[in-house]
Amino acid sequence: MFVKLAANGQVSLEERDNFRAFKLVVEGDAARLAGTRAKLQGVADVPDAGTAWIFESWLRETVPDAAWQQSLGAMIEKAKPHGWIDEQRKAIKAHIEWRAACAGAQEMVHAAQTARVCGTSAQAEATAVGRARVTYP
Secondary structure, eight states, X not given: XXXXXXXXXXXEEESTTOTTOOEEEEESOGGGHHXXXXXXTTTEEEEETTEEEEEHHHHHHHOOOHHHHHHHHHHHHHHGGGTOEETTTTXXXXXXXXXOTTHHHXXXXXXXXXXXXXXXXXXXXXXXXXXXXXXXX
């Protein structure tokens, strides 16, 4: 699972049933660390450009499902021996993956160019997960 900070400032939990991976994905540049910290207020502490401590309380409030809560608890227990849990802050350590905010636009341009080369007309659009989708009229 991963916490995503979109370029527009929206914070979401993605791939929430994948308890075997955990990270923070930030659409933007690591040079904007101060702004990232501000946008993640109440979600995570970000001590540096490579590390985030995601608050357990935010995760639990985001997904109120009882079975999911139990799986999160199991993930936390497995992470403790590795030092990935901060008991005082009640937070889980995550690495930060910085993604260029325009990656979706680059994919759309590539899809449209591919359609043109293939001799078809196409309309490219960004999907909700930041991927490009090409539709043919």
